Structures are given as structure tokens and as C-alpha cells.
Amino acid sequence: MPHYIKIEMLRMFRNKRYVIFVVAFPVGFYLLYSNLWGSQVDKTTGLKGSVILMVSMAAYGALASSMMSSAVPWAQERQSGWLRQLQITPLSGWAIIVTKLVASLLLVLPSLLLVCLAAVLTQHVSLSVGEWAGLIGAMWIGTIPFVALGLIIGSLLPPDTAQPAAMVGMFGLALLGGLWFPLEIMPATMRSIARALPSYDYASIGWRIVAGEAPQLSSVLGVLGWGVVLGALAVVAYRRATVRA
Amino acid sequence: MSGTRVRRSAASAISLRSVSKGYGPVRAVRDLSLEVRPGETVALLGHNGAGKSTTVAMLLGLVGPDTGRALVCGHDPARAVQDGLIAAMLQDAGMMPGVRVAELVGLAHRAYPSPLPVARALELAGLTEVASRRVDRLSGGQAQRLRFAVAVVADPEIVVLDEPTRALDVRGRAEFWEAMRAYAASGRTLLFATHYLDEVDENAGRVVVMAKGRVIADGTPAEIRGRVxxxxxxxxxxxxxxxxxxxxxxxxxxxxxxxxxxxxxxxxxxxxxxxxxxxxxxxxxxxxxxxxxxxxxxxxxxx
The missing domain is CATH 3.30.70.980 (YebC, transcriptional regulation domain)
Structure with a gap:
């Protein structure tokens, strides 16, 4: 299985779309935004823009990666019949889905780490070792609901609709979750939508950690709850998708 | 099954005993019995809807028979797949995009308990020269031989091919069958479903003709001609x-x-x-x- 995971990752790195949208975009936007607003200081938390933006763009990159590396490849493999070929090897259905999950999670790391690295190198962001570990750990494991969502999309839709569906899901979650614009400047209805979304809870955990505070229980429960619900749906969708037609 | 695998332990490579399978009101396979001895090269012939694909799916444990029993090398089909005793090339089975030929065969290699070396599987399929090519950049014939390599790397007793040369040009077909004959010469059992009768004449020692889910004729190509x-x-x-x-x-x-x-x-x-x-x-x-x-x-x- 480690070999299978390795191959899954290799093919994504060869995918230009993945590298551009998922790895280069968040870093590029971080560099752009932090140059524009990096030195502004948030009044409630006292944090510099460069730090808040680091969390936002890392969250966006991780979110994009987790959905892009799951939904479309999975839909393609189902349609192309590769999945059927796998089903007649000794690899079990569980091995296949666990591989997908692990590979998608590992693929989150490049965008996450590169944004943090860019923040350190260009904006001289400095956090304690514990904060870095907490931030990266939480932002990494916190992508589980999004990987699950990607697998749901990939299990239910054919590749040509899975692609736009994943894009809409990804940008929708990023925009409404406050990753591109702070919640404070949104109208009230959008704000209440944002608060119900896993992407907002997910990014909030990061924002709290960089502010030197413990994440709010509601955020952690939000991500966990979405993780459980979407994970369960992904299992159902996966089973439906792998029953032989 | 642990350690060394006992080859040809069962008298029959494939044994279907009065199997039936229906999908709703459609009776895909009806009371079908078929014994294939190790080393035979068998062509499964029939029009679309004759029950060939369902028969193949039962041999691979993808569907279970409603009644009757399917055995592969004396085992339950799912078990035979697990042990790498049977491997198959399915109709239009896709490939994982973005990986190279040798990587894909290597992936299958690692899934099986006692596989062939990757280089050997590539050689058998005639793919050594394109080992580092991306799978989405292969010709139709090469892609089909890659599917064969993915199956043969299991070093199975039985290889099942479901319409292996569909959508191949003349040259692709010739190259494909060349690889197949070389493999069959090593004493393995080969079962293939096809529409192309010229392929049957040249490549099968035995022909099983199916219609409406039943076997309607079974013999050498000469015998089948003789029956008519x-x-x-x-x-x-x-x-x-x-x-x-x-x-x-x-x-x-x-x-x-x-x-x-x-x-x-x-x-x-x-x-x-x-x-x-x-x-x-x-x-x-x-x-x-x-x-x-x-x-x-x-x-x-x-x-």
C-alpha cells in the first residue's frame, strides 16, 4: 500500500492543473496580499495581516488540495474502468479508499507548508515551536471533511460534472468561509452561513492558534461534526459507486 | 495459501456447475456447466447478450451465481483472485491516468502474493520499450497489452480476457495475439471472449459457443465447423x-x-x-x- 500511495501522489505532481491551482495559487496570493495588507493590524486580536493571511491562504490551499486530489481523479477512475480493474486484484475496497484518503491528506502538505514558508521568509512571521506544530497539525488533520466531500463528489458524479462541482464547492467554501475576505465585511446573512460551514470553523482554529489562544470548542466540534457526517456519506457513496453495474 | 503455491492442484482450472444468474427479469446465464482443464486455450463465443460477460464476472467473483457453483483452481473465485490464481483483462478496463507503464505494472505487482518480476511482465506483453511512457500516451494496441501486463504480472494459472482486441487495428491485433500465443505456450490456461472468429481459429484450442445464457456448442474449431x-x-x-x-x-x-x-x-x-x-x-x-x-x-x- 505505501507504493500505491506513492503512485497516487506522483501522478498528482505531474498534473499541471493541480500544481498551478493548488500549490502555486495560495503562495502567489499570499505574497500579493501580504505585500498589500500585511502590515495592517487587526484591532480585536492585535495580529498583523501577514499572520492572518498566512492562515487564510494556507487554509485555502489545503482545502483546494484536499478536494482537487480526491473528487476528479476518483470520478475519472470510476468512469475509465480503472476501479473495476482494481477490484479484480487482491486489493480490497478498504485498501483502495484508505489509500485515496491518505494520499489526499499527504498532498495537502505542500500547499500548507509552502504558504507558511513564504510567510516566514518574506514577512518574517514568527511563532513558537508549539504554535507552529499546533497550527500545521490542526490545519492538516482538519482537511478530513473536505477530502470526504471530494470523495462524495467523485463517487456520485461523472468526471465532466465532478470537475465543476469540485471547483464550485472549493471556491464556495473558501469564499463563504471567510478565507478570501474577512467575515466582518460580509452582510449578516452571509456571516451566518459562514458560521455553519466547516471551512470557517477550520480556518478559525488556525486563527486562534496564531493568536496564541486555544481554539474555540465550537470550531473543533464543527470540524469534527462535519468530518463525521461527510465521512459517513463518503462511505455510503463509495459503496454505491463500487457496486458493479 | 502460504509459502509455495501448489500449481495445478485441482483437476479443473475452471469449473462451472449448473450456474445461473439473473438481473431482474433478465436471465443472463442459465444452468451453465463448463469444465476447463489446465493449459487449455478456450474461446468463448456468442452474440452480445449471450451471457459471456456475466460468465466472466462469475469466474472473477465480481458477481455470485444465483444457483450452482463456480470454482477456480478448486477455490471460490474471490479466493482465487486473492491468491493470484486467476487474473483478468476486462472489457474497456481503464488505466490510472498520469502514471507510467512500469509504475502501473509495479502497482499490480505489489498487490499479488507471488507475482512475476515487473520486467518479465513487460517483456511478455511486448512493452519493454515503452516502460517509461505515460499510460495516457499509448496506442490502442499498447494500451491493450498494458492491460494484459497488469493481469499477467500476477503470474496466474488462468488469464481471462474479455473481448481483448475490440477497437484495435489490424496491426494491434496481430501484435496482441503474438504476445498471447507466447504466453499460452508456457502452459497457462487462457479463456477469452470474442466476436472475431478469425482469432478463434488461430488462437483457440477449444471453442465454447454461448447463446441465451447457455452453452450450445463446445469443441475444437474444426469440430464446431464440422457440427454444422x-x-x-x-x-x-x-x-x-x-x-x-x-x-x-x-x-x-x-x-x-x-x-x-x-x-x-x-x-x-x-x-x-x-x-x-x-x-x-x-x-x-x-x-x-x-x-x-x-x-x-x-x-x-x-x-
Missing amino acids: GGGTVRFSCDAGHGAFAALPGVTGVEVRGERVLLRTADADVTVRALAAGVLPWRDLRVTPASLDESFLMLTEEAS
């Missing part, structure tokens, strides 16, 4: 056209000008009667029934 019988007798003759239909063995007569074509159930009997007769025929030719004709007649009989 004789063939055609052609000659030129400008008199006595009315007498041909009455000749022994004749089942059909076509006359075009002075060219006469007789379909016969037994060419020997018909030719003897012609020779003993007084008709002024000349330029006589006898052709055995083609497998195409036999297949069509057999499947028409069954419907």
Missing part, C-alpha cells in the same frame, strides 16, 4: 440445373450464370454423387464451412 457440416461445393455447369437440389447432402443451391454453388451438409457425399453422375460440370472447388458460417448457423438454431 460440410461446406460449399462450387463448379461451372451449363446444363441440368434442376437436378442439383436433389443431390445427396445438399442443403442449398445458388446459380449465377454457369457458376453453381451448393451448400452441403457432407461435401464428400455430394462430390461422389457428382462424380458418378452424367452432368457436364468442370472447375470444381470444395471449401469447408467457415467458422463464421458455423457460428451463425449454430446461434440461429438456438434462437
Whole structure:
């Protein structure tokens, strides 16, 4: 299985779309935004823009990666019949889905780490070792609901609709979750939508950690709850998708 | 199964005993029995909907029979797949995009308990030269041989091919069968479903004809032709056209000008009667029934 995971990752790195949208975009936007607003200081938390933006763009990159590396490849493999070929090897259905999950999670790391690295190198962001570990750990494991969502999309839709569906899901979650614009400047209805979304809870955990505070229980429960619900749906969708037609 | 695998432990490589499978109101396979000995090369022939794909799916444990029993090398099919005793190339089975040929075969290699070395599987499939090419950049023939490599790397006792040369050009087909014959020569069991009868003649030792979920004929290609019988007798003759239909063995007569074509159930009997007769025929030719004709007649009989 480690070999299978390795191959899954290799093919994504060869995918230009993945590298551009998922790895280069968040870093590029971080560099752009932090140059524009990096030195502004948030009044409630006292944090510099460069730090808040680091969390936002890392969250966006991780979110994009987790959905892009799951939904479309999975839909393609189902349609192309590769999945059927796998089903007649000794690899079990569980091995296949666990591989997908692990590979998608590992693929989150490049965008996450590169944004943090860019923040350190260009904006001289400095956090304690514990904060870095907490931030990266939480932002990494916190992508589980999004990987699950990607697998749901990939299990239910054919590749040509899975692609736009994943894009809409990804940008929708990023925009409404406050990753591109702070919640404070949104109208009230959008704000209440944002608060119900896993992407907002997910990014909030990061924002709290960089502010030197413990994440709010509601955020952690939000991500966990979405993780459980979407994970369960992904299992159902996966089973439906792998029953032989 | 641990350690060394016992080869040819079972008398039959494939054993289907009175299996039936239905999908709702459709009875895909009806009370089908089939025994394949190790080392046989068997062609499974039939029109679309004859039950070939369902039969193949049962052999691979993808679907279970409603009644009856399927055994592969003496084991339950799912178990045989797990142990790498049977491996298959399915119709239109896709490939994982973005990976290289050797990587994909390597992935399958690692899934099996006692596989062939990757280089050997590539060699058997004739893919050594394109080992580092991306799978989405292969020709149709190469892609099909890659599917074969993915199956053969299991080093299985039985390889199942479901319409392996569909959508291949003439050259692709020739290359594909060349690889297949080399593999069959190593004593492994090969079962393939196909529509192309010329492939059957050249590559199968045994033909199983299916129609409506049943086996309607089973034998060597020559026997299948023989079951339908004789063939055609052609000659030129400008008199006595009315007498041909009455000749022994004749089942059909076509006359075009002075060219006469007789379909016969037994060419020997018909030719003897012609020779003993007084008709002024000349330029006589006898052709055995083609497998195409036999297949069509057999499947028409069954419907």
C-alpha cells in the first residue's frame, strides 16, 4: 500500500492543473496580499495581516488540495474502468479508499507548508515551536471533511460534472468561509452561513492558534461534526459507486 | 495459501456447475456447466447478450451465481483472485491516468502474493520499450497489452480476457495475439471472449459457443465447423440445373450464370454423387464451412 500511495501522489505532481491551482495559487496570493495588507493590524486580536493571511491562504490551499486530489481523479477512475480493474486484484475496497484518503491528506502538505514558508521568509512571521506544530497539525488533520466531500463528489458524479462541482464547492467554501475576505465585511446573512460551514470553523482554529489562544470548542466540534457526517456519506457513496453495474 | 503455491492442484482450472444468474427479469446465464482443464486455450463465443460477460464476472467473483457453483483452481473465485490464481483483462478496463507503464505494472505487482518480476511482465506483453511512457500516451494496441501486463504480472494459472482486441487495428491485433500465443505456450490456461472468429481459429484450442445464457456448442474449431457440416461445393455447369437440389447432402443451391454453388451438409457425399453422375460440370472447388458460417448457423438454431 505505501507504493500505491506513492503512485497516487506522483501522478498528482505531474498534473499541471493541480500544481498551478493548488500549490502555486495560495503562495502567489499570499505574497500579493501580504505585500498589500500585511502590515495592517487587526484591532480585536492585535495580529498583523501577514499572520492572518498566512492562515487564510494556507487554509485555502489545503482545502483546494484536499478536494482537487480526491473528487476528479476518483470520478475519472470510476468512469475509465480503472476501479473495476482494481477490484479484480487482491486489493480490497478498504485498501483502495484508505489509500485515496491518505494520499489526499499527504498532498495537502505542500500547499500548507509552502504558504507558511513564504510567510516566514518574506514577512518574517514568527511563532513558537508549539504554535507552529499546533497550527500545521490542526490545519492538516482538519482537511478530513473536505477530502470526504471530494470523495462524495467523485463517487456520485461523472468526471465532466465532478470537475465543476469540485471547483464550485472549493471556491464556495473558501469564499463563504471567510478565507478570501474577512467575515466582518460580509452582510449578516452571509456571516451566518459562514458560521455553519466547516471551512470557517477550520480556518478559525488556525486563527486562534496564531493568536496564541486555544481554539474555540465550537470550531473543533464543527470540524469534527462535519468530518463525521461527510465521512459517513463518503462511505455510503463509495459503496454505491463500487457496486458493479 | 502460504509459502509455495501448489500449481495445478485441482483437476479443473475452471469449473462451472449448473450456474445461473439473473438481473431482474433478465436471465443472463442459465444452468451453465463448463469444465476447463489446465493449459487449455478456450474461446468463448456468442452474440452480445449471450451471457459471456456475466460468465466472466462469475469466474472473477465480481458477481455470485444465483444457483450452482463456480470454482477456480478448486477455490471460490474471490479466493482465487486473492491468491493470484486467476487474473483478468476486462472489457474497456481503464488505466490510472498520469502514471507510467512500469509504475502501473509495479502497482499490480505489489498487490499479488507471488507475482512475476515487473520486467518479465513487460517483456511478455511486448512493452519493454515503452516502460517509461505515460499510460495516457499509448496506442490502442499498447494500451491493450498494458492491460494484459497488469493481469499477467500476477503470474496466474488462468488469464481471462474479455473481448481483448475490440477497437484495435489490424496491426494491434496481430501484435496482441503474438504476445498471447507466447504466453499460452508456457502452459497457462487462457479463456477469452470474442466476436472475431478469425482469432478463434488461430488462437483457440477449444471453442465454447454461448447463446441465451447457455452453452450450445463446445469443441475444437474444426469440430464446431464440422457440427454444422460440410461446406460449399462450387463448379461451372451449363446444363441440368434442376437436378442439383436433389443431390445427396445438399442443403442449398445458388446459380449465377454457369457458376453453381451448393451448400452441403457432407461435401464428400455430394462430390461422389457428382462424380458418378452424367452432368457436364468442370472447375470444381470444395471449401469447408467457415467458422463464421458455423457460428451463425449454430446461434440461429438456438434462437
